[in-house]
Amino acid sequence: LSVREAVQAGRAAPGGRGKAWAGSMRAFQARLAWRDHFMQKLEDEPAIEHHAMHRACDDLRPHVPDAARLAAWDKGETGLPFVDACMRSLRATGWLNFRMRSMVMAVASYHLWLDWRATGRVLARLFTDYEPGIHWPQVQMQSGVTGINTIRIYNPVKQGHDQDPTGEFTRRWLPELREVPDALLQEPWRWEGARRLAYPAPVVDVAAAARAARAAVRAVRRETGFAEEKRRVIARHASRKRPRPAADRQMKLDL
Structure with missing residues (x-):
């Protein structure tokens, strides 16, 4: 078609x-x-499969990712329930809706500080609707390396509460959390019975990891020459639609 x-x-x-x-x-x-x-x-620009659109972001994260974190994210064993449920669901079905695709990529890039090239390859192999031309620009956008798009750092705990308020989806893919009370399902480490769960502790502190990512991104954006390269990216890749009001273009954090 x-x-x-x-x-x-x-x-x-x-x-x-x-x-x-x-x-x-x-x-x-x-x-x-x-x-x-x-x-x-x-x-x-075929090179964007391997290089950041904004070249100042090319080395934002280590090119060789932390192997343990990458494996935990890939297998749905990060200890962050909603992220793990999404990744396990993806492995079983080959599909996630757009917002959940954005979240799992953003958590990998910001909270776990994994390079987008490594995590992008994982998702490329899992998505049954993989289309390179859509996939790689979106992967870069959700990782904050285009230099021109709004930065979105998703709070995986908040996303779990917002997108799965009954916990049905999370429990379906994480049966090991069946004993956890609804109120603590997205933060099982806070439950008094957490030690007896066959579920890992979170690989990162969500709030601390978000702060560190925010600081690193802001530091790159303050570097000399960032604005000039941004203008090049805009001229080559940006939409020609009228820009949104400035208030809407601000960095979006902890959604």
């Missing part, structure tokens, strides 16, 4: 189904446009 066929089908869809339907079709067509936008990034 070509993108042209998808666009034509969207345009030809019956329009008499109300405002909600019309809005959904516009959103669908916009997604198709963004799909091409991201695929064009890799077509235009």
Whole structure:
């Protein structure tokens, strides 16, 4: 099925189904446009599969990642329940929704401080809908190495509460947490019975790791020459849509 066929089908869809339907079709067509936008990034600069869009970010993290942390993240054994549930689900099904893809990548990059090239390869092998042109720009965006996108440091505990309020998803993929009370499901290390769980302690302190990542990213952004390289990236890869208000472009932390 070509993108042209998808666009034509969207345009030809019956329009008499109300405002909600019309809005959904516009959103669908916009997604198709963004799909091409991201695929064009890799077509235009194939090196971004291996190098950061903003070259000052190329060495932001060690190129050889911490093997123990990488393995824990890959297997869903970081001790951060919602992250682990997502990674185990991905391994079993080959799919995650967009927000969860963003979160597992961001946690790997910021809290675990793993290089995006290593974690990106893991996800590339797991996603059944892997498309290089979309994957690598998104991996870089969620890792903060494009130099032009908003930095989002997801709080995995908060995401667990927000996205899985009943705990159903987390418990399905982490049966070893079945005894943990609902209130502490996303922070089982705080439960008085944590020592008897067949579940690892968290590999990092969530708050401390976020602070360290924030400081490292800000330090790079203050370096001489960062702004000039950013302008180059914008000219080559940025959307031509009107920019959002400045308040919306601020660094987003601990979502």
